[in-house]
Amino acid sequence: MGVSATPRPVIQVSRIRKAYGTTVAVSEVSFDVSEGEVFGLIGPNGAGKTTTMECVEGVRRPDGGEISILGLDPFRDVYQVQNRIGVQLQQAQLQKRIKVWEAVDLWASLYPKPLDGNRLLEQLGLADKRNALFMTLSGGQKQRLFIALALINDPEVVFLDELTTGLDPQSRRAIWDLVRGIRDRGKTVVLTTHLMEEAERLCDRVAIIERGKIIDIGSPGELVGRHCPTRTVVLATEDALAEERLRAIPQVETVMRQGAEFTIQGQGDDFVTEVIQCLSENRIRITDFRTLLPNLEDVFLKLTGHSIRD
Amino acid sequence: MLRGLWKLTWLELKIFLREPLGAFGSIVFPVLVFVVLGRFAGGRITPSSLSPAGFAHVGLPVFVAVLISLSGVLSLVTIISIYREGGILKRLRATPLRPQTILAAHVLVKLTLTALTMALTVLAGKRYFPIQAGFPIFGFTMALLISTWSILSIGFVIASIVPTARFAQPIGAAILYPMIGLCGLFVPVQSLPPALQIVARLLPLTYAVSLLEGILKGEAWSAHIGDVAALVVVFAICTALSAKVFRWE
Numbered sequence: 001m002g003v004s005a006t007p008r009p010v011i012q013v014s015r016i017r018k019a020y021g022t023t024v025a026v027s028e029v030s031f032d033v034s035e036g037e038v039f040g041l042i043g044p045n046g047a048g049k050t051t052t053m054e055c056v057e058g059v060r061r062p063d064g065g066e067i068s069i070l071g072l073d074p075f076r077d078v079y080q081v082q083n084r085i086g087v088q089l090q091q092a093q094l095q096k097r098i099k100v101w102e103a104v105d106l107w108a109s110l111y112p113k114p115l116d117g118n119r120l121l122e123q124l125g126l127a128d129k130r131n132a133l134f135m136t137l138s139g140g141q142k143q144r145l146f147i148a149l150a151l152i153n154d155p156e157v158v159f160l161d162e163l164t165t166g167l168d169p170q171s172r173r174a175i176w177d178l179v180r181g182i183r184d185r186g187k188t189v190v191l192t193t194h195l196m197e198e199a200e201r202l203c204d205r206v207a208i209i210e211r212g213k214i215i216d217i218g219s220p221g222e223l224v225g226r227h228c229p230t231r232t233v234v235l236a237t238e239d240a241l242a243e244e245r246l247r248a249i250p251q252v253e254t255v256m257r258q259g260a261e262f263t264i265q266g267q268g269d270d271f272v273t274e275v276i277q278c279l280s281e282n283r284i285r286i287t288d289f290r291t292l293l294p295n296l297e298d299v300f301l302k303l304t305g306h307s308i309r310d
Numbered sequence: 311m312l313r314g315l316w317k318l319t320w321l322e323l324k325i326f327l328r329e330p331l332g333a334f335g336s337i338v339f340p341v342l343v344f345v346v347l348g349r350f351a352g353g354r355i356t357p358s359s360l361s362p363a364g365f366a367h368v369g370l371p372v373f374v375a376v377l378i379s380l381s382g383v384l385s386l387v388t389i390i391s392i393y394r395e396g397g398i399l400k401r402l403r404a405t406p407l408r409p410q411t412i413l414a415a416h417v418l419v420k421l422t423l424t425a426l427t428m429a430l431t432v433l434a435g436k437r438y439f440p441i442q443a444g445f446p447i448f449g450f451t452m453a454l455l456i457s458t459w460s461i462l463s464i465g466f467v468i469a470s471i472v473p474t475a476r477f478a479q480p481i482g483a484a485i486l487y488p489m490i491g492l493c494g495l496f497v498p499v500q501s502l503p504p505a506l507q508i509v510a511r512l513l514p515l516t517y518a519v520s521l522l523e524g525i526l527k528g529e530a531w532s533a534h535i536g537d538v539a540a541l542v543v544v545f546a547i548c549t550a551l552s553a554k555v556f557r558w559e
Contacts, residue, residue, distance in 0.1 A: 059404055082406050092401035095393075097328040102321055110314045110406045133328075 010035045010157055010188045011056060016065030018051050025051040026062070026212045033157075038179070038189040040203035042196065042296070044308050048212040049192035050090055050161055056190070057087050057159055070156060083111055086150035088143075090161040090192075096135040100126060100145055103134065104152060111153035120148050124178065140171030147178060158182055160191040164198060176201055194308055196296040208300060215303050220296055227302045228294035231271045233264045235279075236288035245282045249274050261288070314407055318415040326389075326419060336381050337427045344374045344431050371450075372522045373495055376515065378427045379458040380490075382420040383465040384482045389416065390469035391478040400559045409556065417462055424458050425451060446525055453525045457518035460541035461486075463548035464514065470556040489515040494523075514544040 011033040018026040026048040033039040041049040054060040056067055058074030058081055067074055072081050094103055104121060108114035121127050124144045129137065137145065143163060150158055160179065164172040179202050183189055193199055199206050200220045207217045216223060230253070238260055246255050251266040251274055264275060272291055279286060300308050327333050347370060393399045402412055428451055468485060472478045492499075492506060493515040499507055510516045521537040531538075 057404060059400075079406055082404070087404040089397070089401055089404060091397050092404075093396040093398050094401065095322075095325050095398060097325045098321065102324075106314065106317055106321055107405065109317045 008035055009033060010070060011039075011190065012066070012068045013052075013056060014066040016052070016055055016062040016067060018048075018055060018060065018062045024212050026055070029065070029209070029212070029214050031207050031214060031217055033188060033190055035188055036183070036186055037204040038183050038191065038202055040199045040206040041190070041192040041209055042194065042199045042203075042206050042300075042308075043209035044194055047209045049194075049209050051212075052209065053159055053161055053190065053192055054089075057085065058082070059087075059089075083153060084156050086153060086155035086158040088146045088150045088158075088160045088163060090165075092146065094134045094145075096133065098134050099130070100132050100134070100137070101130040103145065104148060107149045107152045113154060114152050115154050117148075117152065120151060123181075124148050125174075138171075140167050140174065143167065143171075143175060144178070147175075147182075151182070155187065157188045157190065160189065162192055162194070164193070164195065172198075196300065196308060200296055206296070208296075208303060210304050223296065223299045224294050227299045229267050230265050230294065231267065232292040232294075233272060233275050234261065234288070234290050234292060235264070235275075235286050236261045237284055237286045239282075239284045241282070242284050245278055245284065246275070249278050313411070315411050315415055315418075318407070318411065319418045322415050322419045323422060326423070336378075336385050336423050337430065340374060340378045340381060340427050341430050341434050343377060344370075345434050347374075348434075369495060369523075371526060372519055374431055375428065375450075375454050375457075375522055376490065376493070376495065376519065378424055378431070379454065379461055379518070380486050382424050382458055383461050383486060384479060386416055386420050386462060386465045387469045387472065387482040388475060388478045390466075391472050392475040394557065394559060395475050397559065403558050409553075409558075413466065417459065420462060421455055421458060424454060428454055446528065449525045449531070450522065453521045456538060456541055457514075457521060460514050460545045461518065463545040463552070466552035467548050467555070470552045486515075489513045492516065493519045495519050514541060517541050517544075 009032040011031075013032070014030050015028050016026060016030075017024070017028065029048070029052055031039075041052055043049055051060060055062045056069060056074060058069075058078045061075055069081055070084055074081050100121065101117070104117035108117050118127070118130075121130060124147060126141065126144055126148065129141060129145075132141075134142070134145070147160075147163075150160070163179070164175050167175065176198070179189060179191070189202075191202065203220065205217065205219050206223065208215045208223070216227070218226065242262065243255060243257060246252060246262065246264055249266070251268045251271045252264055253267065254263075254265045256263040266274075278284075297308065390399075393402075399412070403409070432447060464486070465482070468482050469478070472481050491497075492502070492510040492513060494510065499510045499516060502510060517537040517540040521534045521541070524534045524537070525531070
């Protein structure tokens with residue numbers, strides 16, 4: 001073909017630092033975000049995710065380092081950048097007695113080429129809340145309104161900060177579908193979350209942040225493969241020879257037995273296949289078989305030595 | 311530059327009027343004060359016994375005007391601090407809205423409410439103080455708007471520094487209300503002790519009262535250029551100061 005298909009970076013962050021007094025919130029953070037991807041900043045509360053994101057949005061000025069977004073400087077070109085990005089801020093509110101349509105109408109009036117506010121409210125399931133006061137909306141409805149406001153200017157990059165924090169599981173899933181919808185429209189999405197499940201379901205790539213530093217960047221699959229290569233198979237059998245046969249598989253590292261249940265760990269892409277072949281060759285009758293895949297939660301635990309919820 | 315100003319102003323006005331206590335405090339209450347004071351005075355004094363420059367004719371309208379103006383300022387201080395504490399300013403900041411636009415919208419809302427309250431007060435006052443042919447409604451309203459505009463800028467500074475909405479009202483009141491005692495409304499500035507005279511000369515309310523009283527007595531605007539200039543200077547200093555210390559969150 002001869003044409004490189006590498007997507008161009010929409011955001012380039014290079015060695016940014018930010019301190020509040022003597023507390024260093026972010027130090028030496030660097031990453032790129034490509035066009036059309038969903039990029040996640042993940043880490044526990046207070047890790048520096050929001051500060052990093054607000055620096056890129058131009059809401060906060062870093063003490064040092066370089067940021068380029070859509071080829072612009074978020075501070076020097078702040079008003080140009082604001083026309084091309086959409087922002088949902090953590091802990092932001094609107095006037096208690098503003099009506100839903102009034103907020104959308106005000107936001108639409110601030111941008112040169114706004115989308116149709118009524119259609120947007122319909123798409124976000126807020127059509128019947130047009131005349132409701134902001135203070136009467138539920139948590140999920142408020143977040144959907146904030147998504148509407150973030151999308152009203154048809155932005156190229158959308159920033160979503162702790163979008164589903166405090167929402168019930170059902171609203172959370174609804175919001176996830178909306179975020180996938182945003183990505184499907186070809187927009188670049190940058191989000192922060194401390195929910196590993198959310199990151200796994202939504203993000204093409206994630207940066208793990210801990211104490212103001214990025215520990216690693218990659219797709220969830222890459223990170224798991226890199227830091228938690230061990231696979232686990234759990235099976236149940238009454239076969240007396242099973243333990244001996246399973247230990248004979250070359251990739252197997254440990255076999256633990258609890259009554260009739262075996263937990264087998266090993267490495268390599270063929271590990272699970274090898275276990276299945278061993279079972280079938282030896283005609284071992286099993287009553288249960290499942291694989292436990294490590295996830296970002298395990299990666300985080302491995303990298304930081306503590307759970308993200310601590 | 312001021313994209314969204316009219317829409318935001320109209321919106322803030324509607325939002326303000328949806329607050330039952332907000333509308334009561336800034337519009338109904340000053341009118342009530344005026345009516346109650348008017349009844350009290352009107353029962354004992356007949357119009358013919360009033361000297362043209364007496365309290366009921368000059369002092370009372372000016373006093374009510376000052377109350378309207380101060381309640382506007384306090385309400386601005388409270389609203390800005392609620393907006394900051396609640397993250398509303400933060401959300402507005404991440405839009406193309408300029409900070410000046412947001413403040414300007416709130417000032418326009420307050421000036422509109424001030425003019426509205428003034429008009430209602432004058433209407434209510436007609437029963438107790440028949441308006442003489444020479445009552446300078448337009449001039450007096452202009453003087454009040456200029457005064458409010460200037461005092462509002464002090465409100466900006468207070469709004470810029472008070473940490474939470476809970477403290478905004480008491481701190482604002484503690485700074486603004488003592489001015490009433492020194493502004494020349496009840497005791498002429500000339501008869502204050504020298505030290506207090508200096509303080510009075512530094513207070514913008516002193517110039518506001520002088521301007522309002524003068525216009526009400528039918529004096530020419532040219533006689534009060536100094537008052538207007540002082541009010542403009544206060545506005546310029548306070549606006550510049552609040553731009554420096556203003557915090558969004």
